[in-house]
Amino acid sequence: xxxxxxxxxxxxxYILSELPFFEDFSADELEKFSKNLSLRSFHENSCLFxxxxxxxxxxxVVTGQVEVKIQSxxxxxxxxxxxxxxSSIGEMSLLDDYPRxxxxxxxxxxxxLLLSRKRLKALCEENPATGLKFMEGLVKTLSYRLxxxxxxxxxxx
Amino acid sequence: xxxxxxxxxxxxxYILSELPFFEDFSADELEKFSKNLSLRSFHENSCLFxxxxxxxxxxxVVTGQVEVKIQSxxxxxxxxxxxxxxSSIGEMSLLDDYPRxxxxxxxxxxxxLLLSRKRLKALCEENPATGLKFMEGLVKTLSYRLxxxxxxxxxxx
Numbered sequence: 001x002x003x004x005x006x007x008x009x010x011x012x013x014y015i016l017s018e019l020p021f022f023e024d025f026s027a028d029e030l031e032k033f034s035k036n037l038s039l040r041s042f043h044e045n046s047c048l049f050x051x052x053x054x055x056x057x058x059x060x061v062v063t064g065q066v067e068v069k070i071q072s073x074x075x076x077x078x079x080x081x082x083x084x085x086x087s088s089i090g091e092m093s094l095l096d097d098y099p100r101x102x103x104x105x106x107x108x109x110x111x112x113l114l115l116s117r118k119r120l121k122a123l124c125e126e127n128p129a130t131g132l133k134f135m136e137g138l139v140k141t142l143s144y145r146l147x148x149x150x151x152x153x154x155x156x157x
Numbered sequence: 158x159x160x161x162x163x164x165x166x167x168x169x170x171y172i173l174s175e176l177p178f179f180e181d182f183s184a185d186e187l188e189k190f191s192k193n194l195s196l197r198s199f200h201e202n203s204c205l206f207x208x209x210x211x212x213x214x215x216x217x218v219v220t221g222q223v224e225v226k227i228q229s230x231x232x233x234x235x236x237x238x239x240x241x242x243x244s245s246i247g248e249m250s251l252l253d254d255y256p257r258x259x260x261x262x263x264x265x266x267x268x269x270l271l272l273s274r275k276r277l278k279a280l281c282e283e284n285p286a287t288g289l290k291f292m293e294g295l296v297k298t299l300s301y302r303l304x305x306x307x308x309x310x311x312x313x314x
Contacts, residue, residue, distance in 0.1 A: 092300035095293055101304045128285040135292030136252055142299035143249035147258045149306035150227060
């Protein structure tokens, strides 16, 4: 392993330790994840993926901000959410085989941590207990989003 | 263990093997779950839980039907979904500590399989790989619901 990779893993492990999603993870568990995530920079207005794309990764916002847009019947696209540092995006396509439910655009220069389905699967096979903890985090995140979505629906009924 | 319990576990295991949620589970994994679920009958109009209640279990509809109702600003309560055999309800409160997001009422005589947070936790600790598979199922279920909720929002924007 090169020094450059080691430094990168150390930085990723530090970033993970600061993310709310990983707050209950041990140093050993964070190390396992740090080797399966990649850190990438994106320019403002970069489109990460479009509604309808086939997707197989999620990402965490480390710095910057992304916008979530969906197609509406009455207007071309509406921004339904903006996410900053600490947020995770793309959980839904990580396990199911449906297309992306929204378009994600970077609204200011951003650093993102990417986790692919393939890497997550390998990690879960090697460390079921760590994988389980990660899945519990996904369930909580999706539950929170669903509560928001249902609430929003009730508000406008 | 009494014969009655053994018969009950066998019946629960058979029911589980017929539920779409457990279609990828082995006989051994189904057996582990069957000992942690309880089968209960409910009369028509029984209220299982109300929006705002603190909840710590999910259930699968085996026979019958339940209605999901939420409080709207304009009307007293609106039915947002009806679920029949094979459906799971209550996933959100299984892991997070927020109150129930909806009221669930039994709309015809029903048999339901209940799984408590406590039993799931014990099962996950004893069998992380089986727990992981269950959590992946929850992620897929919640993703599906979120896709429906976001789609519904786009339709009426």
